[in-house]
Amino acid sequence: MKPRILYTKPSITELEVRYATDAAANGWGEKCYDYINRFEALFRQHLGAEYAIATSSCTGALHMGMAALGIGPGDEVVLADTNWIATAAPIVHLGAKPIFVDILEDSWCLDPELVEQAITPRTKAILAVHLYGNLCDMDRLLAIGERHDIPVIEDAAEAIGSIYHGKRAGSMGRFGTFSFLGTKTLTTGEGGMFVTNDRDLFEHVLTLSNHGRARGQTKQFWADMVGFKYKMSNIEAAFGCAQMERIDDLINRKREVFSYYRSGFAEFPTIAMNPEDAGTVNGFLRVTEQGETINQKYGNRTLAERNLELVTAATLKTSLVTTPEPEPAWQQVMTDMAETSNRTYRQLVYEHPQFVEYFRHATPIDVIERMRIGSRPPSRRSSTSRSRPSARNHSTRGTTSPPDQS
Secondary structure: OOOOOOOOOOOOOHHHHHHHHHHHHHOOHHHOOHHHHHHHHHHHHHHOOOEEEEEOOHHHHHHHHHHHOOOOOOOEEEEEOOOOHHHHHHHHHOOOEEEEEOEOOOOOOEOHHHHHHHOOOOEEEEEEEOHHHOOOOHHHHHHHHHHHOOOEEEEOOOOOOOEEOOEEOOOOOOEEEEEOEOOOOOOOEOOEEEEEOOHHHHHHHHHHHEOOOOOOOOOOOOOOOOOOEOEOOHHHHHHHHHHHHOHHHHHHHHHHHHHHHHHHOOOOOOOOOOOOOOOEEOOOOOOOOOHHHHHHHHOOHHHHHHHHHHHHHHHHHHHHOOOOOOOHHHHHHHHHHHHHHHHHHHHHHHHOOOHHHHHHHHOOHHHHOOOOOOOOOOOOOOOOOOOOOOOOOOOOHHHOOOOOOO
16 A cells, blocks of 8 residues: 655644543433533633534535525525635535636735626525634725625635634624544534524524524424434534643644744745735634645656656746746737636637536546546545446547537
8 A cells, every 4th residue: 555645734732532432421311411511601701602502514504504594596696716625515415506706916805896796686685705813804804795685705714813804704694614534623523613603593593503493392292393413422512522622722833833844945035925915813724735636756766756846946937047037029919818718718608508517428427436536536446446447438438519609
């Protein structure tokens, strides 16, 4: 088996092990919610929010929150076009339409100007994703939401520890959500958190999270509405309690690691690091290459040395060699080409009604899903398993025509 390079690893101590062991041994019956209640209390205190609900994932928290806001078929939600699919998936599950807009160059977060341009009478929410701990311009987004009477939602999956002018990420919008996947600063293995300062919204989501059974309902098997099952387990919450007791150390350590990289790259002006504007604190989630890519580049000593040489040489060349300014005529030609390409691409992918159908026919999904690519493989297999050829017939792919662009 080839050696693997670990590129993310949570900070686990004896405290996490002790709490999780206690939950496994004693957290049953009347104690089955003890660690969940404690975790929620610790989290809302840290965040400065009124209400918190521990969930099975950040995706589930988004799903319930948007459902509680009444988002459904025919509605639109504006969000950035650079996101993990988990942000857009709940919108689609609810029958609404994600409206993607471009990002700011420095933060990779929503461009407020483009957000306002994208708003229509069907817009029911603005979804602000604090990508990699970088903070959205919440003042402008909240002002846009207020002008148009549209709630702003915060996806703070990667932003625990990030602070915007004295307010923690996830605490400023109508509701916020967090992820506790193993790669996050705070982890429960899997899990998430829904937070809000709106009591009615809190009660609605709390009911949705438990099969639609309202708090205080005395009938054991009575559902007040059709809900979901997005609750966190008591054992996961025990893990989270230990992490919350160490949260300041976890955040500070992440900032120390990032500061080390920022200091090391300071002499290379072409390398841009996560921004930290005046009045903000970035939680600095790690940004990495795909695990498989790292393994291919650095799993072998000879290849690793060669790749490091290439990276160093490219950085030095870009930083030290003066590149002549292009002639104005050529610069204009390149600008026109870029704008035309971007416009044509967006018209095809986002606006052509036949594109999705064409993509499904032209893309060998059943082949791709068996390939061991991506940091989150679609299925888990043992290291000894082998891919089997598919029985499907792909003979029609060679004759599939792209959608008419005339």
